[in-house]
Structures are given as structure tokens and as C-alpha cells.
Amino acid sequence: MAVIFPSWTNKLPHAIGVGLPVVALAAIAGVWYFFSPEFTDVGYRPKQPIAYSHKVHAGDLGLDCRFCHNTIERGFYAAVPPAETCMLCHTTVRKERPTLTPLRLAFKQDKPIKWVRVHMLPDYAFFNHRVHLAAGVGCISCHGRVDTMDVVEQKKSLSMGFCLDCHRNPTPNLRPVSQITNMRWDAKIANYDPKTDPHRKRTVEPPLHCSGCHR
Ligand code: HEC
Ligand code: HEC
Ligand code: HEC
Ligand code: HEC
Ligand code: HEC
Incomplete structure (x- = not known):
């Protein structure tokens, strides 16, 4: 009888079964290793094209984060504002400053x-601002005291461990939804307990299973 499948092929399904996940994991690990340092490092603080300061605008002037990041409660992305938003003030405020020249140019040329x-x-990691804000997680939990930063810098690792630490025990990180952008709010001073918050209709259940964040 002609041998169509030599006997070694009997092991093939097994080899594929074991091999594929290993290859997939190696690919993920490779992507993680080669692409992450620049973006996942705590302290990453790139130079920006305009010396815009959160300390001045969100701190001293007290503008709410959502004045500029106005899509954050609706969409996936926290849109960074276009020049028009800045020009609401800077057509009159400090308009002669050379520090604002790139802003005026962008506005004039519509770029x-x-x-x-x-x-x-x-x-390969899924994240959505909207869900977190609706559950009452403040910006400060993941971005730190942005209102004191002249230049924005990454304060938390945003690693899987960082996400899971909170997902396992979210309660200490919850606040009233009305306070999500308030950088000075303090659970102890406010004597806040999510369980007695009348605005909370349900208990939050952040995903712990892999497909919750790797879809
Ligand atoms: C007047 C407009 C304005 C306000 C108000 C404002 N931001 Fe921003 N934000 C910007 C601009 C412009 C950038 C992009 C330049 C930069 O990174 O500094 C930015 C960038 C950021 C980034 C970094 C985004 C990235 O690239 O990863 C974070 C985080 C952030 N803002 C959080 C906040 C928080 C939290 C508040 C409220 C305390 C706030 N912002 C208030 C305009 C604003
Ligand atoms: C639970 C953690 C968490 C909270 C709370 C949070 N952020 Fe973020 N933020 C992130 C992560 C993670 C990213 C990177 C997202 C990505 O790469 O897809 C990010 C990115 C951003 C960006 C860059 C644009 C974007 O959407 O990728 C801005 C601006 C920003 N956040 C502002 C804010 C502001 C303002 C608040 C509060 C209203 C806030 N964030 C609350 C985790 C958080
Ligand atoms: C609500 C009004 C308002 C908005 C909106 C606003 N600014 Fe300002 N900005 C000010 C004021 C007021 C100052 C001066 C603050 C001070 O010096 O104490 C200032 C100062 C600055 C300076 C420093 C100018 C200098 O040399 O003294 C820069 C740069 C700047 N803003 C950029 C921006 C950018 C970029 C945006 C949009 C992302 C923006 N601003 C949005 C009110 C605003
Ligand atoms: C400080 C606490 C905290 C941190 C940090 C945090 N989360 Fe969450 N996460 C929550 C809460 C609270 C919910 C809402 C659960 C609910 O509404 O039942 C949530 C929900 C989610 C969901 C479900 C959203 C959906 O659409 O089903 C995903 C996905 C998620 N988080 C991903 C992440 C990732 C990725 C990170 C890390 C970059 C992260 N989270 C960091 C608290 C946190
Ligand atoms: C709460 C969200 C969340 C859950 C749940 C989650 N992950 Fe992740 N995972 C992430 C984030 C965010 C990263 C990216 C970390 C970074 O940039 O360093 C990541 C990275 C990874 C990586 C790349 C290597 C590494 O450690 O950074 C692997 C592999 C991985 N996850 C596997 C899993 C498996 C398997 C599960 C289920 C047991 C799981 N993840 C559950 C958020 C999550």
C-alpha cells in the first residue's frame, strides 16, 4: 500500500497545537519588547512644538480638562484640541508673544x-476612556497631577500589572462622577463611600479575563 502520509505526520496536529500559541506569544513578546520602551516608560516627557503649560491653563486658570479634551466622555480618544480652541483666548490674550507664533501660524494656515x-x-491592548470616566475613575489615577505639569509627562507605567491592580480592587479609586477632573478631590476629606453614593446604580465590574483587554 502506498504511504500517503508518512508516520511522522501523526505528530503534526500536536506540533501545530503546541507550536502556534508559542509563536503567537513570541510575536506578542517581540512587539512588546521592541516597541514599548519609548511609550511605556514612566517619566517619558517629549518636547512639544508649543510651550503649552497645563500648570498655567488647568492649574492657575482652572480650566476643566474637558474644555479641551472634549470628546473624552463620548469617544475612545481624548481629542487634543485644535488651534481654534486655543484661539478662543489667544486672539486677544498675549497675542504678540513669540511663544504663540506657531499657534497663530497653524490657525491662519488651518493646519x-x-x-x-x-x-x-x-x-493589542484595548482601552476606552469613556467606560472608566462613567464609572467614576478620575484622570489623576492614570495621569497624575497634570494640573501641576508645565510639560506633560507619563506618571504611571500603564503596564498590564498597573491595569490589573485596579481592576482587582477598584473601590479605592472610585469617586463621584462629578469629580473625575478635580485634581484636588480627596476621598478621605470628602468622606466618600461608593456604596452609599445615590448616583451609583450598579457595582462596577472591571474585566480580569484576557479577552477583556485583548480583543
Ligand atoms: C487649554 C486646553 C487644555 C486643557 C484645559 C487641558 N489640556 Fe490636556 N492637553 C492639551 C494639549 C494642547 C495637549 C497636547 C500637548 C501636550 O501634551 O502638552 C494636551 C495633552 C494632555 C495629555 C497627554 C496626551 C498624550 O499625548 O498622551 C494628558 C494626559 C492631558 N492633556 C490631560 C489633561 C488633564 C487631566 C486636564 C485637566 C486637569 C487637561 N489635560 C486640561 C490641552 C489642554
Ligand atoms: C483608567 C486610566 C485612565 C484614566 C482614568 C484616564 N486616562 Fe487618559 N489615557 C489612559 C491611557 C491608557 C491612554 C493611552 C491610550 C491609548 O494608547 O490608546 C490615555 C491617553 C490619554 C490622552 C491622549 C489621547 C488618547 O486618547 O489616546 C489624553 C489627552 C488623555 N488620556 C486625557 C485624559 C483625561 C483628561 C482624563 C480625565 C478626564 C483621563 N485621560 C483619564 C488612561 C487613563
Ligand atoms: C481660557 C483662555 C485660554 C485658552 C483656551 C488657552 N489659553 Fe493659553 N493662556 C491664557 C492666559 C490667560 C495666559 C497667560 C497666563 C499667565 O501668564 O499667567 C496663557 C498663556 C499661554 C502661553 C504662554 C505665553 C507666554 O509666552 O507668556 C502659551 C504658549 C499658551 N497660553 C498656549 C495655549 C495653547 C496652545 C492653547 C490651546 C491648547 C491655549 N493656550 C489655550 C489663556 C488661555
Ligand atoms: C484606577 C482604576 C483602573 C485602572 C488603573 C484601569 N481600569 Fe479599566 N476599568 C476600571 C473600572 C472601574 C471599569 C468599569 C467597570 C464597570 O463599569 O463595570 C473598567 C473597565 C475596563 C474595561 C471594560 C470596558 C468595556 O468596554 O467593556 C476595559 C477593557 C478596561 N477597563 C481596560 C483597562 C486597561 C487596558 C487599563 C490599563 C491601561 C485599565 N483598564 C486601567 C478601573 C480601572
Ligand atoms: C485590564 C486589562 C488587561 C487584562 C485583563 C489582561 N491584559 Fe495583557 N496586557 C494589558 C496591557 C495594557 C498590556 C500592555 C502592557 C505594556 O504596554 O507594557 C498587556 C500586555 C500583555 C502581553 C505582552 C507582554 C507583557 O506582559 O507586557 C501579554 C503576553 C498579555 N498581555 C497576555 C495576557 C493574558 C494571557 C491575559 C489573561 C490572563 C491578559 N493579558 C489579561 C492589559 C490586560
């Missing part, structure tokens, strides 16, 4: 300002 991305997860 986007080339802000450098600070925080960035790898593509």
Missing part, C-alpha cells in the same frame, strides 16, 4: 499642530 503623543498602549 493641525503637531503635538507629540505621550501615552500610548500597544495595539
Whole structure:
């Protein structure tokens, strides 16, 4: 009888079964190793095209984060504002300043300002601002005291361990939804307990299973 499948092929399904996940994991680990340092490092603080300061605008002037990051509660991305938003004030405020020349140019030529991305997860991890904000997790939990930063810098690792630490025990990180952008809010001073918050209709259940964040 002609041998169509030599006997070694009997082991093939097994080899594929074991081999594929190993290859997949190696690929993920490779992507993680080669692409992450620049983006996942705590302290990453790129130079921006305009010396815009959160300390001045969100701290001293007290502008709410959502004045500029106005899509954050609706979409996936926390849009960084276009020049028009800045020009609401800077057509009159400090308009002669050379520090604002790139802003005026971008506005006049209708070109986007080339802000450098600070925080960035790898593509294989899923993240959505909206869900977190609706559950009452404040910006400060993941970005630190942005209102004191002249230049935005990454304060938390945004690693899988960082996400899971909170997902396992979210309660200490919850606040009233009305306070999510308030950088001075303190659970102890406010004597806040999510369980007695009348605005909370349900208990939050952040995903712990792999496919919750790797879809
Ligand atoms: C007047 C407009 C304005 C306000 C108000 C503002 N931001 Fe920003 N934000 C910007 C601009 C412009 C950038 C991009 C340049 C930069 O990174 O500094 C930015 C960038 C950021 C980044 C980094 C984004 C990235 O690339 O990863 C974070 C985080 C952030 N803002 C959080 C906040 C928080 C939290 C508040 C409220 C306390 C706030 N912002 C208030 C305009 C604003
Ligand atoms: C609500 C009004 C308002 C908005 C909106 C606003 N600014 Fe300002 N900005 C100010 C004021 C007021 C100052 C001066 C603050 C001070 O010096 O104490 C200032 C100062 C600055 C300075 C420093 C100018 C200098 O040399 O003294 C820069 C740069 C700047 N803003 C950029 C931006 C950018 C970029 C945006 C949009 C992302 C923006 N601003 C949005 C009000 C605003
Ligand atoms: C639970 C953690 C968490 C909270 C809370 C959070 N952020 Fe973020 N933020 C992130 C992560 C993670 C990224 C990177 C997202 C990516 O790469 O897809 C990010 C990115 C950003 C960016 C860059 C643009 C973007 O969407 O990727 C801005 C701006 C920003 N956040 C502002 C804010 C502001 C303002 C708040 C509060 C209203 C806030 N964030 C609350 C984790 C958080
Ligand atoms: C400080 C606490 C905290 C941190 C840090 C945090 N999360 Fe969450 N996460 C939550 C809470 C609370 C929910 C909402 C659960 C609910 O509404 O039942 C949530 C929900 C989610 C969901 C479910 C959203 C959906 O659409 O189903 C995903 C995915 C998620 N988080 C991913 C991440 C990732 C990725 C990170 C790290 C970059 C992260 N989270 C960091 C608290 C946190
Ligand atoms: C709460 C969200 C979340 C959950 C749940 C989660 N991951 Fe992740 N995972 C992440 C994030 C975010 C990263 C990217 C970390 C970075 O940029 O350093 C990551 C990275 C990884 C990596 C790349 C290597 C590494 O450690 O950074 C692997 C492999 C991985 N996850 C596997 C898993 C497996 C298997 C599970 C289920 C047991 C799981 N993840 C559950 C958020 C999550």
C-alpha cells in the first residue's frame, strides 16, 4: 500500500497545537519588547512644538480638562484640541508673544499642530476612556497631577500589572462622577463611600479575563 502520509505526520496536529500559541506569544513578546520602551516608560516627557503649560491653563486658570479634551466622555480618544480652541483666548490674550507664533501660524494656515503623543498602549491592548470616566475613575489615577505639569509627562507605567491592580480592587479609586477632573478631590476629606453614593446604580465590574483587554 502506498504511504500517503508518512508516520511522522501523526505528530503534526500536536506540533501545530503546541507550536502556534508559542509563536503567537513570541510575536506578542517581540512587539512588546521592541516597541514599548519609548511609550511605556514612566517619566517619558517629549518636547512639544508649543510651550503649552497645563500648570498655567488647568492649574492657575482652572480650566476643566474637558474644555479641551472634549470628546473624552463620548469617544475612545481624548481629542487634543485644535488651534481654534486655543484661539478662543489667544486672539486677544498675549497675542504678540513669540511663544504663540506657531499657534497663530497653524490657525491662519488651518493646519493641525503637531503635538507629540505621550501615552500610548500597544495595539493589542484595548482601552476606552469613556467606560472608566462613567464609572467614576478620575484622570489623576492614570495621569497624575497634570494640573501641576508645565510639560506633560507619563506618571504611571500603564503596564498590564498597573491595569490589573485596579481592576482587582477598584473601590479605592472610585469617586463621584462629578469629580473625575478635580485634581484636588480627596476621598478621605470628602468622606466618600461608593456604596452609599445615590448616583451609583450598579457595582462596577472591571474585566480580569484576557479577552477583556485583548480583543
Ligand atoms: C487649554 C486646553 C487644555 C486643557 C484645559 C487641558 N489640556 Fe490636556 N492637553 C492639551 C494639549 C494642547 C495637549 C497636547 C500637548 C501636550 O501634551 O502638552 C494636551 C495633552 C494632555 C495629555 C497627554 C496626551 C498624550 O499625548 O498622551 C494628558 C494626559 C492631558 N492633556 C490631560 C489633561 C488633564 C487631566 C486636564 C485637566 C486637569 C487637561 N489635560 C486640561 C490641552 C489642554
Ligand atoms: C481660557 C483662555 C485660554 C485658552 C483656551 C488657552 N489659553 Fe493659553 N493662556 C491664557 C492666559 C490667560 C495666559 C497667560 C497666563 C499667565 O501668564 O499667567 C496663557 C498663556 C499661554 C502661553 C504662554 C505665553 C507666554 O509666552 O507668556 C502659551 C504658549 C499658551 N497660553 C498656549 C495655549 C495653547 C496652545 C492653547 C490651546 C491648547 C491655549 N493656550 C489655550 C489663556 C488661555
Ligand atoms: C483608567 C486610566 C485612565 C484614566 C482614568 C484616564 N486616562 Fe487618559 N489615557 C489612559 C491611557 C491608557 C491612554 C493611552 C491610550 C491609548 O494608547 O490608546 C490615555 C491617553 C490619554 C490622552 C491622549 C489621547 C488618547 O486618547 O489616546 C489624553 C489627552 C488623555 N488620556 C486625557 C485624559 C483625561 C483628561 C482624563 C480625565 C478626564 C483621563 N485621560 C483619564 C488612561 C487613563
Ligand atoms: C484606577 C482604576 C483602573 C485602572 C488603573 C484601569 N481600569 Fe479599566 N476599568 C476600571 C473600572 C472601574 C471599569 C468599569 C467597570 C464597570 O463599569 O463595570 C473598567 C473597565 C475596563 C474595561 C471594560 C470596558 C468595556 O468596554 O467593556 C476595559 C477593557 C478596561 N477597563 C481596560 C483597562 C486597561 C487596558 C487599563 C490599563 C491601561 C485599565 N483598564 C486601567 C478601573 C480601572
Ligand atoms: C485590564 C486589562 C488587561 C487584562 C485583563 C489582561 N491584559 Fe495583557 N496586557 C494589558 C496591557 C495594557 C498590556 C500592555 C502592557 C505594556 O504596554 O507594557 C498587556 C500586555 C500583555 C502581553 C505582552 C507582554 C507583557 O506582559 O507586557 C501579554 C503576553 C498579555 N498581555 C497576555 C495576557 C493574558 C494571557 C491575559 C489573561 C490572563 C491578559 N493579558 C489579561 C492589559 C490586560
